Amino acid sequence: MASSVSPSAAAPNGSVTEKGAGAGTAPPAAAPPSSTGMILKVLAILLVTVAVWLIPPPEGVDPRGMHMAGIFLGTILALILQPLPTASVALVGLAAAMITGTMDPGKEALTGFGNSAVWLIVAAFFIADGFLLTGLGRRIALWFVTKLGKSSLGLSYGMAVTDLILAPATPSNTARAGGVVFPIISSLARVQGSTPDTPESRRRLGAYLSMTAVQVNTITSAMFLTAMAGNPLAAKFAADNGVQITWGSWALAAIVPGLVALAVMPWAMTKIYPPELTKTPDAPGRAREQLHQAGPMSRGEVIMAGTFVALLLMWVLGSLLDLNATAVAFVGVAALLVTKVLTWKDMAANGGAWSTLVFFGVLVGMATHLNELGVIDWIGRSVSGAVGGLPWYVAFALLALVYFYVHYLFASNTAQIVAMYAVFLTAAVAAGTPPVFAALAFGFIGNLFGGLAHYSSGPAGVVYGSGYVPTKEWFRVGFLASLVNIVIWTVVGGAWMKVLGMW
Structure with missing residues (x-):
């Protein structure tokens, strides 16, 4: 299988499509269903x-x-x-x-x-194409390996920073993890003699790096409205309930707990799922060799980098400059087309983007119709009745835990967001939870549960398919990592959102 994956290979719901989305060892072909x-x-x-x-x-x-x-x-x-x-x-x-x-x-x-949130996701898929087609994403990852790659922990932090940089403009977390981060992880692990072939070999380095990359991806996905395909839908459903969330307000609320979680998670994984190899002195040199082979930044990489920075500035300042996030995304696509970094042929071949349009267009329409028919309000009232009489923070904690761990029943972040986000938000607000706090918290959770099981998200599917992390280990490690995220986002995130006046 190729060592990278285009966004078209990533399903819009955070799962892996028929084309596959992995690198290194290809997952075994699934048997046709009986x-x-x-x-x-x-x-x-x-x-x-x-x-x-x-x-x-x-x-x-x-x-x-x-x-x-x-x-x-x-x-x-x-x-x-x-x-x-x-x-x-x-x-x-x-x-x-x-x-x-x-x-x-x-x-x-x-x-x-006709929903703008759907088209924001589609446009961002095309922008993500630019990182992969120009090679800019890979160059960023290799650069961080040269600076941080002398140990397994340093390698993990390098991949984490790479994921963080790419996240704001890559709504396919599968493309981000499978197309940029995991191919480099797989290569580094194999160079150090860590393959999926035996338990001793995979635990040497590859299992730790792979599982840490999945948990890191859940964090970076939670930090930006455009970092996972389901996030704009959560914002849309929040708006339907009278709660307005902008790109800037989402990023501002998530930035402190997100950075703390990114700082803690790779280290925490050395305790939860430690590698046998802790020193990798050869990795920076090998990364420098690959960067040397790649040569100086190409015209396409320079334009892609400039476009990305401009998009970030416009998204961050959108509320001040009265710029719509979807309009900004399409300006970015237009710039890449005019400069020929992208072509219509590239966009037409991005099956993930067009599948996203169909999938989200249908489900957003259905969810909106359910709201208009009164079904969401009725279910929300029923759920809030189950926690009625409790202090709002106790009621919200119970609802949040249920929302988090019910994801064991879902194979897609977005499927759960579409099915349950509005219901739980309605119930939490009815129980007295401050609306903005509840809307953002459930939005963050919609990403953080993506590492619970090997089927919980697209990046999880990529890593599981590589063979580095078997099912039994995944359930144990995924659950322990989820506790780390819950503690950080509850304590640090709750305190930060209090400072921001969100509750």
């Missing part, structure tokens, strides 16, 4: 859909509400069970909603395709 297994999956999806469809609409819910809820839940279950690829599942769900009259084709069914 016809019996496929039939059972379809029957389960139909059973859930019909069961919810037949529930009489509660008070305050439109008569079509439970029909929409049934189709929506059936679609989410199909995203988990994957009888078809992600975009195909979304289109089947949309077809069911239209043909049954649950969504009007002219007024309701296609509204998600």
Whole structure:
């Protein structure tokens, strides 16, 4: 398999598409699903859909509400069970909603395709192409290896800083991890004699670096609105509930706990999942050799770097200059097209971006329709009733923990965000939680749970497919790492958001 991956190989929901998204050792080819297994999956999806469809609409819910809820839940279950690829599942769900009259084709069914949050994600996928096609992302990673790569901990910090730099303009966390970070990790591990072939070999270095990269990726994804494809959707659902989140406000709230978590996590992983090799004196020299072979920065890399800095400035100052984040992203795409860093052929080949448009366009439309029909408010009231009477901070803590660990049931960050974010936000606010605090906290959690299991996110799938981290070890290490993140983001993040006046 190639040593890098384009964003088109990364699924919009944070999972790996059919093209694959890994480097180094290719994951073993999955056996085709049996016809019996496929039939059972379809029957389960139909059973859930019909069961919810037949529930009489509660008070305050439109008569079509439970029909929409049934189709929506059936679609989410199909995203988990994957009888078809992600975009195909979304289109089947949309077809069911239209043909049954649950969504009007002219007024309701296609509204998600006009949502600016969806197009922000699509535009950012194209911007991410620039890092990979020009080689700028790889150059940044190698440079940090030359400075920090004399130890396994230093290598881990180098990859962490690389991920952090790329995160604001790379909404495919799978492309970021699989296309830039993991190929270098795999190469470094193999040079040091660490392969997935035996437990002793993989634990020498590769397992530590790989698992740390996944946990770091969850943190960098949580730090910026444009660092993971589901984040703009969380902001959109928050806006539907009257809570406005901008690129700048998200980054400001996340910057302190995010930086602390990035400083702590690689070190914490040396205690949770220590490598046998702690010194790597040859790594900086090898990285310098590769940089020398690459030569000076190309015209495309220079333009990409300048465009990236300009985008960051416009996103950060967007609220002051009255600049829409989606408009800024398209200005970046236009600049890359005009300078021919990107071509329309490159954009047309980015299957991840177009799959994102279909997948998110459908699910955003469905989720918006559920809100309009009163279903989200009803579920939110029901959930908040379960924690009614508790102090808001206790109620929020319980809701946040449930929201975090229920991700064991999901194989996609975005699928859970679409299915549960609005419900939990509504419940938390109803319990008395300050709205901005709740909206941002659930937004952060929507990324931090991506390292829980080997199927929890796209980067997890890339690393698991390499063979460095077996399932049993992953569940143990993923859970312990999640505790580290929860403590940091609760204590440091909560205190920082208090300073900012968010609660």
